Amino acid sequence: MEPPVVLLHARRGWPVDVRRLMLLVEILDRGSISGAAEALSYTPSAVSQQVRRLEREVGQPLLARLPRGVSPTDAGLVLYRHACRIRDQLHAAQADLDAVAGLRQGHLRVGTFPTVGSSLLPLAVRAFKEQHPGVRLTVHSARFDTLVQRLRAGADDVTLLWDYEWDRFVDDELEVTHLLDDPTMLVVANDHRLARRRRVRFSELEGQEWVVRESDHPVVEVLNRSARRAGFTPRIAFRANDYQEAQSMVGVGLGVALAPQLAVTNRVPGVRVLPLAHEVPSRRILAVTRSQAISSPGEASMLDTLRGVATSLR
CATH class of the missing domain: 3.40.190.10 (Periplasmic binding protein-like II)
Structure with missing residues (x-):
């Protein structure tokens, strides 16, 4: 049999192997050591040896040997009843694990x-x-x-x-x-001079007023890096708390803005979102x-x- 896995402790502090408990259940359910051995593909002597170990662990005899089969002692019957509940809980645990593995729960x-x-x-x-x-x-x-x-x-x-x-x-x-x-996009008002363009180069945005997020926001870093590369310093007209607010300010002509494409999936009325040339960083x-x-x-x-x-x- 496999090396023991200790899950319980008896009254005297001796370790009790849960697999030996399951073996006790198998023996009493089948009424004999030989029946349990055959069902589990063990030899009767191996099963008997495990029963003796279990009896030493609990400190009491668990089985009474009969001419044909075995019967539980009082201690054996008590332990059998507890072991049956443990068996049912183990089966339930395995079913729950199978359900999680099959993504039926969790x-x-x-x-x-x-x-x-x-x-x-x-x-x-x-x-x-x-x-x-x-x-x-x-x-x-x-x-x-x-x-x-x-x-x-x-x-x-x-x-x-x-x-x-x-x-x-x-x-x-x-x-x-x-x-x-997620590419960086240009957000402009519908009536902006660039609104009908299919793509805009960043150098074309020199002189624009900008609607930006708070100063430590990464899209501000994108703006500053892109502006330095294009040779100008952006003029900030408004600092928005979120992209919806930024779009609204762009829509009423306060300035233009940069935004990741996913940030302007839900657009406010009055703005257009345009692709920028590849020199503008994506996230x-x-x-x-x-x-x-x-x-x-x-x-x-x-x-x-x-x-x-x-x-x-x-």
């Missing part, structure tokens, strides 16, 4: 940030829930650092992040999957999980779903 926690939470992620959530309606799915939106902390702490199973070429996200504890590149959209030998089935399925949605968005 709980998956996803971290996200607003611009992806309003564009890419809803498509992935819908597809995931259609495939796995029994899995409970919760989503948490937060800032970058908080998302990373939650993932490291195990509060989320999968999180969506972003990075730019000058500040790549690297973490030895985390596994990074590059989903897609990467990343799916991140904890580095581990085995990913849960839910994590693996969500990563596959995110990859599929990302492919369709490209």
